[in-house]
Amino acid sequence: xxxWVVAVDKGTCIGSAVCVGTxxxxxxxxxxxxxxxxxxxxxxxxxxxxxxxxxxxEAISLVDADTGQPVDLD
Amino acid sequence: MTAEDSPVKLPPAAPPWPGQPVPxxxxxxxxxxxxxxELPDGSTAWLVSGYQEVRQTLVDQRFSRALAxxxxxxxxxxxxxxxxxxxGIDPPEHTRLRKLVASAFTARRVEALRxxxxxxxxxxxxxxxxxxxxxxxxxxxxxxxxxxxICEMLGVPAADMEQFHAWSDTAMGDWQGDSDEIxxxxxxxxGYFAALIEIxxxxxxxxxxxxxxxxxxxxxxxxxEELTMLGCTxxxxxxxxxxxxxxxxxxxxxxxxxxxxxxxxxxxxxPGAVEEFMRYVRLGxxxxxxxxxxxxxxxxxxxxxxxxxxVPLFATANRDPSVFSDPDRFDISRVxxxxxxxxxxxxxxxxxxxxxxxxxxxxxxxxxxxxxLRLAVPANELRFTPGMAIHSLCELPxxxxxx
Numbered sequence: 506x507x508x509w510v511v512a513v514d515k516g517t518c519i520g521s522a523v524c525v526g527t528x529x530x531x532x533x534x535x536x537x538x539x540x541x542x543x544x545x546x547x548x549x550x551x552x553x554x555x556x557x558x559x560x561x562x563e564a565i566s567l568v569d570a571d572t573g574q575p576v577d578l579d
Numbered sequence: 580m581t582a583e584d585s586p587v588k589l590p591p592a593a594p595p596w597p598g599q600p601v602p603x604x605x606x607x608x609x610x611x612x613x614x615x616x617e618l619p620d621g622s623t624a625w626l627v628s629g630y631q632e633v634r635q636t637l638v639d640q641r642f643s644r645a646l647a648x649x650x651x652x653x654x655x656x657x658x659x660x661x662x663x664x665x666x667g668i669d670p671p672e673h674t675r676l677r678k679l680v681a682s683a684f685t686a687r688r689v690e691a692l693r694x695x696x697x698x699x700x701x702x703x704x705x706x707x708x709x710x711x712x713x714x715x716x717x718x719x720x721x722x723x724x725x726x727x728x729i730c731e732m733l734g735v736p737a738a739d740m741e742q743f744h745a746w747s748d749t750a751m752g753d754w755q756g757d758s759d760e761i762x763x764x765x766x767x768x769x770g771y772f773a774a775l776i777e778i779x780x781x782x783x784x785x786x787x788x789x790x791x792x793x794x795x796x797x798x799x800x801x802x803x804e805e806l807t808m809l810g811c812t813x814x815x816x817x818x819x820x821x822x823x824x825x826x827x828x829x830x831x832x833x834x835x836x837x838x839x840x841x842x843x844x845x846x847x848x849x850p851g852a853v854e855e856f857m858r859y860v861r862l863g864x865x866x867x868x869x870x871x872x873x874x875x876x877x878x879x880x881x882x883x884x885x886x887x888x889x890v891p892l893f894a895t896a897n898r899d900p901s902v903f904s905d906p907d908r909f910d911i912s913r914v915x916x917x918x919x920x921x922x923x924x925x926x927x928x929x930x931x932x933x934x935x936x937x938x939x940x941x942x943x944x945x946x947x948x949x950x951x952l953r954l955a956v957p958a959n960e961l962r963f964t965p966g967m968a969i970h971s972l973c974e975l976p977x978x979x980x981x982x
Contacts, residue, residue: 520917526924538917562686
């Protein structure tokens with residue numbers, strides 16, 4: 506079973522919360538209004554892929570846990 | 580019943596200066612972050628003023644934009660237009676369209692446009708300084724800058740910019756008074772984009788419209804109508820907003836000479852100042868875009884039933900003292916605080932990074948090259964275009980040089 510590793514670069518994140526709205530239950534903002542994944546490793550989820558593709562500052566990385574390769578965001 | 584919990588009536592009295600938060604909404608921040616208000620026709624809407632509550636309204640999918648622009652809804656006045664646009668739909672339809680355009684507006688892609696934006700600023704200021712003052716900054720600077728940038732990005736020929744401005748001006752006008760005129764302008768703009776798409780189909784170019792045509796023709800990822808409407812929305816969204824954010828920001832800065840002096844002395848402060856402009860200025864007139872609850876929701880300790888209109892008051896939330904210390908003070912060196920001027924959640928302004936860049940370059944140019952920049956008329960003589968959507972200045976007469 507393929508797994509995805511989800512990470513948000515908090516230094517890049519601007520707190521737009523596009524990801525929180527796009528993939529409910531997958532991301533949350535912290536006290537400083539910076540996003541982070543609620544679970545760092547997940548089963549493939551199109552909503553998370555959409556969130557990563559829609560991030561205005563490309564702060565979300567999605568990596569295939571087995572291969573270590575970035576997940577295609579398109 | 581005390582004044583503090585008296586019923587809230589819409590519309591509120593206008594603030595003394597259009598760019599300021601509405602005093603009646605501002606008063607709600609104290610202990611009524613979520614409150615029901617009454618409209619003249621007897622219907623009701625929930626006003627959300629607290630920062631955290633506004634954020635939840637924007638991010639939580641139980642607050643629907645699509646329902647808020649549906650038939651019979653007219654809180655904002657512009658619902659008819661929003662209903663056909665990316666700003667009036669919910670996920671998953673929204674996600675599909677947003678993904679198609681998101682990559683063109685990322686911070687990285689927008690940053691590549693900075694040299695071009697800086698050059699446009701430079702050319703406009705050179706032309707401005709070429710004639711003796713006074714000059715109208717709207718016609719000569721704040722409007723042509725964003726128009727030129729978004730037209731080049733989309734691939735709209737420069738020769739058509741004037742026409743676009745006329746359409747956009749009409750569309751941003753008085754939706755109650757001139758709705759026929761507005762619908763005609765929007766139909767004309769739609770027709771223009773439909774024709775432009777055919778031209779680009781026959782002769783592809785390196786621009787965003789051509790890329791979107793590819794997404795339709797090669798991958799069937801959006802309909803012809805969605806494609807045409809996206810063109811209109813991107814063009815409309817990309818210029819009157821930025822132009823007037825430049826205007827209103829300059830007026831705030833002229834009102835705070837000490838802050839202006841700091842910025843002139845250290846242009847490195849400009850990005851932070853732009854965030855403070857965004858936080859401080861209320862750009863939109865009337866009520867901000869509403870949402871409608873899809874089910875019963877708890878918000879700020881209040882239970883809102885399903886099917887109710889909820890209005891997130893962005894500009895008021897940007898003065899919430901629990902997030903912004905001394906919120907009514909204009910302070911360009913404020914620690915970057917996450918203001919809500921661009922919204923949040925799936926409808927977070929697509930052009931936010933582009934708007935930031937244009938504002939930064941605009942002020943770099945104005946402060947660096949136009950010494951003694953000041954108003955040529957008293958501030959209270961400035962006129963705004965009547966209408967609801969944006970605080971749009973008719974003219975901004977300025978002088979420069981020695982007094």
